[in-house]
Amino acid sequence: MESRRNPRAVVDPKVRQVGFFTSSQPESSSTQPHQQQTDPISASASASSPPVSTISPSGNSLSPVMIPPPRLNSSDTFPLRGAAAGASSAVSPSSFSYSNRRDFPDGSTTASPGRHSRGSFVKSSTPVASSLPGIGMDSMAAAKSSSVPASGLTTVSVATMPPGLAEKASGMEVQSDQKKNSKPLKEKTTKAERRAIQEAQRAAKAAAKADGGKVPPGTSASVASTSVKAAKPAKPSTQKNEVAVAAGVTEKKGGPSEKDRKKDAPHPRMQYDDESRVVKAKRRAVVKQTEAKNRVELFRHLPQYEHGTQLPDLEAKFFQLDPMHPAVYKVGLQYLSGDISGGNARCIAMLQAFQEVVKDYSTPPEKNLNRDMTAKISSYVSFLIECRPLSISMGNAIRFVKNRIAKLPITLSESEAKAALQSDIERFINDKIIGADMVIVKHAVTKIRDGDVLLTYGSPTAVEMILLHAHELKKKFRVLVVDSRPKLEGQLLLRRLIKRGISCTYTHINAISYIMHEVTKVFLGASSVLSNGTVYSRVGTACVAMVASAFRVPVLVCCEAYKFHERVQLDSICSNELGDPNAISKVHGREDINYLDGLTNNANLQFLNLMYDATPSDYISMIITDYGMVPPTSVPVIVREYQKEHLLV
């Protein structure tokens, strides 16, 4: 237990050294040299971090860092249940008109002059095919008088589709999902017996862990927290039929008993080197995917598909995916084609699509809104995963949405429930993403002083906002935008910064060690911050952070708290994403330098286009989040104290 806060744990030679871990050099830099600098950030950061590393684990349960409560402008004026109920009346007519829109509204029957009076747009139970012979000749002739007469429609063929055709498809999916999920519950033992067995197992495991000594900090923290939870009386679990969780999103909801069960056997991530599982997953998949042949051995467990095979196939199926909501489909296509990238944007796009889903949702007969909607969202999520693996932030957002659905009181009517859900999602976007960014901007701007040279890598949203805001406050600073192939996101950032009149320098990551001399602070974005302080971010971030820390330049990571995750990750291998290998082998528009043409399928050549990397906490001076500026060692505290209440309540 002692070692869990010790930063040396990660540089211990027994631990497999992969990723960006150097020898103990950073430790020395984290204590002394930082304080020698007159910079207030590094002073405050390092002033708070050493006490944490020496603090006893028992003290950890009371949050050791004073974190200011979140102050959001919108939180005070947030419309609560009452307002939501009020809004529901406004929502219900719109949903009404939507359902009507498929069939032509009756009002138009009388309005259109050329329309045959017997032509009925409403699907009748008997196939009306005979309305033709009597087609209104006279009415047609009357309509002819204008140059372009408004023409009427005549229903000549009416499909007698069974009403529940679309529902049936989705319903089958739900059933299969539930079946899949109910399997583990099908054991012959009674509930009490199972519980006893589990308790015993857990106790044994905990004991083994305590003996082992070297425990990853995240797990021990969670064990501690769960043991506290277990002492509480077990709440009746609200949702029994949890739908299978999307791979990669560790689920945690419902009563503590459910949570414990999940903790003990975490949902395994799909390992793509496991042939049989891949075959199984493929059968379920909506998107037809051809796996890339030449994958780098080390990253075999990650999915990688032949680029360009998925999009045409998915596009062709546009109208055939019945249960898919158009908004979700559009977002999926945009993920797949790379039209939307970046953690925040992807998350917002997904949530907005879910808002549309909720808006257009109507509970099928004999179904429960909570369960059916959860199942629907799950199927959408698995579709989105097929388009592109979820980011951790999206996982958190999905968890939030599902929880809100599960926690909806049964007494609410459908329209009220929908309004409540929509406003919940709206609130998440406004408070947790946009609002959080603004708080981050407020905090971070205090660290920018006149004469600073700020370095940023890629195109992080939060950092861009900080820079723009600082510029508005008439601070004098210069920005160094570091970029890398193949995405060259920095160029877009650069364009926007220059438009605002900020003086910039643009360079590629190759030149990082030269350019670092003049930098006074490094601002980085993050895809996620893990509970051991590791920053999971755009590939190349670790390199920038490492060079900066070698040059004793403070590294500030800007990350909204909704992206924090309790997972612990030591390297960037076990969980990562592989991009399109063609993106690194080809340069668009430069056919003259495509020397690798024709080698793509060569067995001796493997392309590796990693999307993310993990930056160890040693290289990070401070994490700026909506709960304030904290050292990376305090991330577990935020995860523990705030994540739960904000995502789950």
Added chain:
Amino acid sequence: MDFQVVILAGGFSSNLVPLVSKEVPKALLPVANRPVLSYVLDLLESNNLKDLIVVVEGEDAALKVGGWISSACVDRLHVEVAAVAENVGTAGALRAIAHHLTANDILIVSGDIVSDIPPGAVAATHRRHDAAVTVMLCAQPVSGPSESGGSGGKDKTKKPACEDIVGLDSWKQFLLYIAKGTEIKKDTRVNKSILCAAGKMELRSDLMDSHIYAFKRSVLQEVLDQKPAFRSLKQDVLPYLVRTQLRSDVSSDQNNVEENGNGKNNMQNNEVVLSQVLSNASLPSFHQVYESGLDSRKTHKCCVYIADESKYFVRLNSIQAFMDVNRDVIGDANHLSGYSFSAHHNIVHPSAELGSKTTVGPHCMLGEGSQVGDKCSVKRSVIGRHCRIGSNVKIVNSVVMDHATIGDGCSIQGSVICSNAQLQERVTLRDCQVEAGYIVCAGGEHKGETFARK
């Protein structure tokens, strides 16, 4: 998916005289003994599009088309037929039914295509880019009989008429320029601002507009309202939208307006920040770059979907195309026909009667109840229902429609015999078209002629 499908089935087409007539509108021309419209309906049905609006020019034609649809597609599709006045053009037809269009996006399909390109693809591309219009382009079909040379010189000269010249951006996603090949005599104008914004334009003449479009409804209706002179979608509306894509008059949607408003820095407004985050995250198209460069500019996107070359696509808009389609549907593209082929790669209806020593070669079709006399030879041809064909007849590369009568000793090559037509004994036809009900006198020898009553 919030798409409405409009099939423009046309009416009477002057290109197809004498095949079409008052009795047989263009949409009902038989291709391998099924109306050409059925291929479109099948394609849409296989893509799960079951709510269709079929627009037909002229009430008589509408009656006929409607009658056929109601007999063929009952229980499967929900089809509405709208009759519009003749000669209003495609844009006029859409204007006439504009008040029935309610969905956000409209998929417009020409009623004379025989293809297996999934229309969902164009719809998906449209949605992905949030485009004002998306055009499906496909490779220029190979015209003329591929194997045996039987095509008339007259048709060959007609062929370049459908050639389009399209300009694409370097990612082949956006349409920068479109013109009909025949309209360009010597030189043409290319919009400079579009060229500057896109940086690079690829002009191609090997692609063809397939007459499958996805339009944003608001844009389409606005253009139709504002420009009453526009008659044709392809020749007026589409070039107009392409031309004005960087100085858009049409309000694509409210979103666009919102995005334009975010030029001012307004940290307090969540909505603005939200749209900014989203727009910053996506890779900007040249439209957005252009928009950001100059204030108060509005743009809309014109996208293209380029169909895979392996897909089959033909528009039935000329007699030559009619021959090609008939040949391909029972030949190379036989998956479209929906028939099951015999071991000899032909379809002979069980009720058809063949005389002794008569051979029906591969890629042939013989309709129900047709009688073929002795010592006949049928190669690469489609013969309709209840035809009576005498002895010693040679039919090669031809189409014989229902109820035609062909006398003994005729030789027909590369010709179309419409329904109820009669060929008396020993007529030799080469590259001819015989109108419905026409009687060709005995013993004549004709080449490249059209038989029609005045």
